[in-house]
Amino acid sequence: MPIRNGLRPMWWHGRFRGCGYRITAPREAILDVLSKSDKHLSAEEIYIKVHTYYPAVGLTTIYRTLDILSNMGLIFKFDFGDSRARYELSEGPKGKKHHHHLICTNCNRIIDYADFIDEEIKLLEQTEKELLKRYNFKSTNHLIRFYGLCEKCQKNELN
Amino acid sequence: MPIRNGLRPMWWHGRFRGCGYRITAPREAILDVLSKSDKHLSAEEIYIKVHTYYPAVGLTTIYRTLDILSNMGLIFKFDFGDSRARYELSEGPKGKKHHHHLICTNCNRIIDYADFIDEEIKLLEQTEKELLKRYNFKSTNHLIRFYGLCEKCQKNELN
DNA sequence: TTAAGAATGGAAATCATTATCAATAAGAGG
DNA sequence: CCTCTTATTGATAATGATTTCCATTCTTAA
Structure with missing residues (x-):
């Protein structure tokens, strides 16, 4: 190597x-x-x-x-x-573009996801527009994370 | 006191x-x-x-x-x-409910943002539903932050 | 009032990250 | 290819937030 x-x-x-x-x-x-x-x-x-x-x-x-x-x-x-x-x-080569994270609170696994859902994109755009109107805050970037249970940990929970 | x-x-x-x-x-x-x-x-x-x-x-x-x-x-x-x-x-008494943050990258001021509009809440719920469908990830919580410039820092930038 | 053990605080220990500084090596120019 | 300038490096010490230890103090149920 x-x-x-x-x-x-x-x-x-x-x-x-x-x-x-x-x-x-x-x-x-x-x-x-x-x-x-x-x-x-x-x-x-x-x-x-x-x-x-x-x-x-x-x-x-x-x-x-x-x-x-x-x-x-x-x-x-x-x-x-x-x-x-x-x-x-x-x-x-293996680089990622901007993405969000899903974080399993049980096993701490972190899942990247960049294939944003239409709703999510709409949510961001609308919110940013609203923030500018209400707070005069000009957003240039954001951090979005969802915490919860990944597939495996949901199954293990049944035990 | x-x-x-x-x-x-x-x-x-x-x-x-x-x-x-x-x-x-x-x-x-x-x-x-x-x-x-x-x-x-x-x-x-x-x-x-x-x-x-x-x-x-x-x-x-x-x-x-x-x-x-x-x-x-x-x-x-x-x-x-x-x-x-x-x-x-x-x-x-002064406690806050769940809220998101606006963070000014210039002066580091942090603004709490909790007056969500119906549209935002609906979109967020839809996104969580979609995450469950696509990734089998069951979201129980989330963290949302916007980074950018607050009102004051936008004005000062003109100088 | 009293005893059991929860809570406390000061000091020492951790642990990730930075600062220091003399030695080394990248790369522009010859 | 050689040399010089200076960016880069690595060992070590320092930093700073948070934890651990442990003997002492305090809360509270009985």
């Missing part, structure tokens, strides 16, 4: 250089881990994965890089209430 | 005892502070307010009590991303 694929340019290299950042081995490793996972990884989880085949990387670098990536908009940073930030690629 | 109003029963005493908890001076002080504030207070902010006229109370007790209150559903616990939990009364 070579991390640095020679000089082969990655999809994010351009954007990265454009922002004045250098391409380094740790950064490639971190993005490699992120692009190969479909989970919401914490800094430490990323650190461990990177560390297995690249022991030289320090946790500090993980945090620093995640911060840069987050500010650039290349990754999303979430807080699901387990007292650690979690990160997820927002673009590229 | 007497905290303990003699033996006058407070609105929350019954519920509190019902859960097997004792009525104590620190707990009365904390609920007093919460019920007199309409802000989203952090544990330390509550500690300082309680501390001014009740110096004996320790920060540990603040955390413990907030935890109990939160589990009982008497207060809401929120995380607005400033690395400290914030609490708000959910019932009683």
Whole structure:
């Protein structure tokens, strides 16, 4: 599992250089881990994965890089209430677009969903319009989560 | 500012005892502070307010009590991303019902929004129904936030 | 009034995240 | 390919919110 694929340019290299950042081995490793996972990884989880085949990387670098990536908009940073930030690629090969979360309060599984329902889109648009009218609040972004029971936990509840 | 109003029963005493908890001076002080504030207070902010006229109370007790209150559903616990939990009364005299938040990304002001329009409620219910159909996810609660600019910050932006 | 054990507070411990700083390495220019 | 500038790195220490410990105090049922 070579991390640095020679000089082969990655999809994010351009954007990265454009922002004045250098391409380094740790950064490639971190993005490699992120692009190969479909989970919401914490800094430490990323650190461990990177560390297995690249022991030289320090946790500090993980945090620093995640911060840069987050500010650039290349990754999303979430807080699901387990007292650690979690990160997820927002673009590229396996990248996700803006999405909402379903959070199982029993097993803590997190389900991403982006195939928004017509009703949901309508709800958002109307609400944003209403917020502007009533509070003069100009919304530019939103966070939507549903808490409840996932399929498995509903079945297990029958026991 | 007497905290303990003699033996006058407070609105929350019954519920509190019902859960097997004792009525104590620190707990009365904390609920007093919460019920007199309409802000989203952090544990330390509550500690300082309680501390001014009740110096004996320790920060540990603040955390413990907030935890109990939160589990009982008497207060809401929120995380607005400033690395400290914030609490708000959910019932009683000044208590709020379920509401959503508008968060100004410029001045960090937080506006509660609970005067939902019928349309919004209907759309939300439909969305939850649809989530059950598509993902077999049984939603019991939700978190909705809008990030953007409040009235003041929109005006200041013109400068 | 009293005894059982719930509640308290101060100090120490946790734990995720940041700050510090000397050493290293990316990459522009020659 | 070599060199210089300076961004980047990693080890370690620091920070800051929240918890854990534990001996002492207080609430409350009987």
